[in-house]
Amino acid sequence: MSNELVDLRKQMDEISLKILELLNERGNVAQQIGKLKEMQGVKRFDPVRERELLDLIASHNDGPFETSTVQHIFKQIFKASLELQKDDNRKALLVSRKKKPEDTIVNVKGEKIGDGNPHFIMGPCAVESYEQVKKVAEVIAEKGLTLIRGGAFKPRTSPYDFQGLGLEGLKILRKAADEHQLAVVSEILNPNDIEMALDYVDVIQIGARNMQNFDLLKAAGSVNKPVLLKRGLAATIEEFMYAAEYILAQGNSQVILCERGIRTYERATRNTLDISAVPILKKETHLPVVVDVTHSTGRKDLLLPAAKAAMAIGADAVMAEVHPDPAVALSDSAQQMNIPEFHEFMDALLNKKTKIHS
Ligand SMILES: C=C(O[C@@H]1C=C(C(=O)O)C=C[C@H]1O)C(=O)O
Structure with a gap:
């Protein structure tokens, strides 16, 4: 050169x-x-x-x-x-894994969500009566599960649909859960009801329609109770993370994220299960991630494959609906499992004895 x-x-x-x-x-x-x-x-x-x-x-x-x-x-x-x-x-961001590299484990009455083992949150869409919840609580306990879900306050698309039993529903849930040492996951709609709910629920659920109800997020963030936050119907993953940030910013870090399907052009399922949101959320945040297979698919025949996919891709828990008599359910009657279907579903998942994170 x-x-x-x-x-x-x-x-x-x-x-x-x-x-x-x-x-x-x-x-x-x-x-x-x-x-x-x-x-x-x-x-x-x-x-x-x-x-x-x-x-x-x-x-x-x-x-x-x-x-x-x-x-x-x-x-x-x-x-x-x-x-x-x-x-x-x-x-x-407080939710970011960059801020906190280790996994957050949310302990719900001894059920450690986020510990690497699969967990299950099962129960009816809505609380309709004590008898109804009692039957579900029995089979949940029989399967060795510890978490029961059920809606007392129901945010329905139509104001003319069943709106839930309210406080009475929470009391029913608590009673049936206590009889089987179960923990209660239930949705709260109003920030003013958070304090009252502390006496009845073990996990405050914030529903998809309220994901950006900032007053509700702040109210849930200022109490010492785990919160299950559902992804909004049309929320991006970033918006979902910011919604969770509202809760953490108030001092409550016991947050579980729930992917429940998003609205797309596809009509074959009720919503489109964004399965890749699970590993993205696990990578970007330190919070446990749950997949609601009932609301995402809206189809009984897809509950099991969707649950298997959720577990395989790294979800910490699966949520699904079960009702003693779905045909007469006051909400979501087509997509809830009956009791024999629940047994089959759980057997198929539990027999696999899948350790989520190998
Ligand atoms: C740095 C800024 O933010 C952005 C980046 C800019 C840049 O790199 O120069 C300019 C405008 C903004 O889009 C700014 O507003 O000045």
Whole structure:
């Protein structure tokens, strides 16, 4: 190689390192700007500011690069700076695994959700009577399970559909659960009902329709009780994580995330089970993840394969609905299992003796 080429390449090395240093210096400033924007609640992306910078660059460009070329390079830098601001925010999130690398285990009366073993949350869609819940509690206990779900407050699409038994429903659940040493998972709709619910439930459920009910999230975050947060019908994984962040930000870190299917164009199932959300949530957050196979599929014939898929992909628990007489159920009658179906379902899953995280 000629001496001249060696010299020029040396110059190139030095200039490249200078650019690198300046680029990272710029990155640091972008991060500081990002923090300020976060504090002020301002959007990170600012196209007007980017336009100003591109104009400034154009007015100072003496070549040899074309202005359009330099602008193209700077657009890439803006994009990378925005990513840097985003990453910085993510790192700060309490739900983030970057913040807390080890798994959160939510202990519900001795049932350690998130410990690497499969757990099951079973029960009727809605609490209808003591007799109904008692029958379900019996079979749940018989199978060696410890968690029972049931809705006392029902957020229904139509205001004319059964709205649940309310407080009476919670009392029924508590009584039937206590008779079999079960823990109660039940949805609360109103922030003002959280305190009252503490006497009856072991896990406060926040339903899909309330995933962004921020007052409810804050109320659930300010008590010392596990919370099962369902993903909203049309919520992105990021929005879901931010909803959980509302609970943790209030001081309650006992949060279980629940994938329950999202709304897509597909009509073959009631919702579309976003199975890949499970490993993404496990990777991005330290919280346990549950899959609700009933609401995601809305089809009895898909409950077992969906539960197997959930366990195989790393879910910490499976939630499904069971009713002593689904045909006369006051809600979700087509998708709840009857008792023999529940036995078959559980046998198929328990006999596998799957250890989730090998
Ligand atoms: C750094 C900022 O945030 C973003 C990144 C920009 C950049 O890298 O120059 C410009 C505008 C914003 O889209 C800012 O607003 O100044």
